[in-house]
Amino acid sequence: MIHLKPSNPIDEPTTPDSNNREQSCHDTPPRLISFSLGRANLMTPAEIVDRFFTEVWNRRQFSVLDEIVDPACVTHQVRSAPGAITAASRGPDALREHIESWLVAFPDITVMTDLTCACGAHVVSWITMRGVQSGPWQGVPPTGREVTIRTVAHHRVENDRIIEDWVIVETLGVFQQLGLVPSTPELLMQAQKNAA
Numbered sequence: 001m002i003h004l005k006p007s008n009p010i011d012e013p014t015t016p017d018s019n020n021r022e023q024s025c026h027d028t029p030p031r032l033i034s035f036s037l038g039r040a041n042l043m044t045p046a047e048i049v050d051r052f053f054t055e056v057w058n059r060r061q062f063s064v065l066d067e068i069v070d071p072a073c074v075t076h077q078v079r080s081a082p083g084a085i086t087a088a089s090r091g092p093d094a095l096r097e098h099i100e101s102w103l104v105a106f107p108d109i110t111v112m113t114d115l116t117c118a119c120g121a122h123v124v125s126w127i128t129m130r131g132v133q134s135g136p137w138q139g140v141p142p143t144g145r146e147v148t149i150r151t152v153a154h155h156r157v158e159n160d161r162i163i164e165d166w167v168i169v170e171t172l173g174v175f176q177q178l179g180l181v182p183s184t185p186e187l188l189m190q191a192q193k194n195a196a
Helices: 046-058 064-068 093-103 171-177 186-196
Strands: 002-004 033-035 069-076 086-089 112-121 122-132 148-159 161-167
Touching: 002 148, 033 069, 046 112, 046 148, 046 161, 064 069, 064 093, 069 093, 148 171
Parallel strands: 069 161
Antiparallel strands: 002 033, 069 086, 112 122, 122 148, 148 161
């Protein structure tokens, strides 16, 4: 199985600019091209994951979760902390609640897939989410601030269903954009002062 994800649409080839460098269409989300041999009736794992981000997150079509997420799906929340990575069962209903909690806080949130790498049942996606915090989020009252949230999600797909995922969200940057913690340079400067 071969999965290709070009940085520009297929029907709009790159053209050299005046400096003989290639231009890429950054405003157009990249397309996923999947070639699958011997799988006439099943979707590729990358196509299943694409449906998760496109149909569920962006179009708010929550009924799709019942089609593409296994009831016994397990989610691993990856954090930079000592100890084991936490894991919890998160089937379609729990996942819908999770996404809806984000939509309460960021009703205009959009998800863009920057890069997808697929190998067998495993699909790794680099995601950029953008939205304005106009509702409460994790106890934080609405700030009215627009945030960019970088996320890496690793899904394992079997029989057209997501059965396991590992997710890491760059939360420090989110907290900084919401004004909850100082910028990284300010944090480092404060640590240096405290050590002196």
